Amino acid sequence: METVFFRVGPAVMAIIAIAAYKLARSTNKRDPVLWAIAVIVCAATVATGAEIIWLFIAACLFGTIYYGGRIPRIRTRLSSVALLPLASVKGFAWFAAGASLGTMALFFVEASAFTFGSSLAVVPFLHQGLVETHHWLTEQQLTDAVAIGLISPGPVVIMGTFAGYLVARVVGAAVATVALFTPTYLFVVVPGRLFRRFEKHPRVVGFVKGATAAAAAGAIAGAAIVVGEQTISGWLSAAIGIVALVLLLQRWAKVPEPALVVLAAGAGLLLH
Numbered sequence: 462m463e464t465v466f467f468r469v470g471p472a473v474m475a476i477i478a479i480a481a482y483k484l485a486r487s488t489n490k491r492d493p494v495l496w497a498i499a500v501i502v503c504a505a506t507v508a509t510g511a512e513i514i515w516l517f518i519a520a521c522l523f524g525t526i527y528y529g530g531r532i533p534r535i536r537t538r539l540s541s542v543a544l545l546p547l548a549s550v551k552g553f554a555w556f557a558a559g560a561s562l563g564t565m566a567l568f569f570v571e572a573s574a575f576t577f578g579s580s581l582a583v584v585p586f587l588h589q590g591l592v593e594t595h596h597w598l599t600e601q602q603l604t605d606a607v608a609i610g611l612i613s614p615g616p617v618v619i620m621g622t623f624a625g626y627l628v629a630r631v632v633g634a635a636v637a638t639v640a641l642f643t644p645t646y647l648f649v650v651v652p653g654r655l656f657r658r659f660e661k662h663p664r665v666v667g668f669v670k671g672a673t674a675a676a677a678a679g680a681i682a683g684a685a686i687v688v689g690e691q692t693i694s695g696w697l698s699a700a701i702g703i704v705a706l707v708l709l710l711q712r713w714a715k716v717p718e719p720a721l722v723v724l725a726a727g728a729g730l731l732l733h
Contacts, residue, residue: 468697468726470601485674503680503682510588510589566639569641584684701725
């Protein structure tokens, strides 16, 4: 398996880069403000090698005000009920493979709750937490997890299941999966009718624009650069990355992302 994934990293970097490019074009269009938000978040991600949550929140609030009109008046008190599940997760004291399952569950809940626009938008957050903060995975293991998410059935965010398995085996995989998908149901499916009522409200539209420009376009582009710095280690890696970019950008024969990962894995098997 190590041999198969030896040259997958450059292909994963190319896929992340193209995803950022497509998302930026489709969401930012010709809006210079959204492009500025994306560039700022991208630069911050590259400079720190991590995802800065407060910068995303600032982008969301800015979008709410800039596109929704003047500063809104707060008429209701903020409820702390929604924070209780997050606080209670910290109470777990079950450890496995050197990692607290409670800490891991809280981390993946946060990763899911603060990801907007695309499954690949979670990559910078996972890089910061799994590699930089908690040191649960290495750079290569994170890249392998992204590759697994790309070639396996289901959404790409299923990479979190593989990452959880590497941290704490089957129990870690189960905890990571439940933690990743729970916010989706709590914040999207359950209040879905309420969202449908206000989906065209200027402030809601502005919030989504700010979040998408920051998390989807800016953070993914920054993640591509961060991953590229770790995976491009020589001329062979650079060549695979360039070929992957060319195959993704050409229009005469579309190459599916899972097929591209398989081709890169085959190259690693032959060349390693």
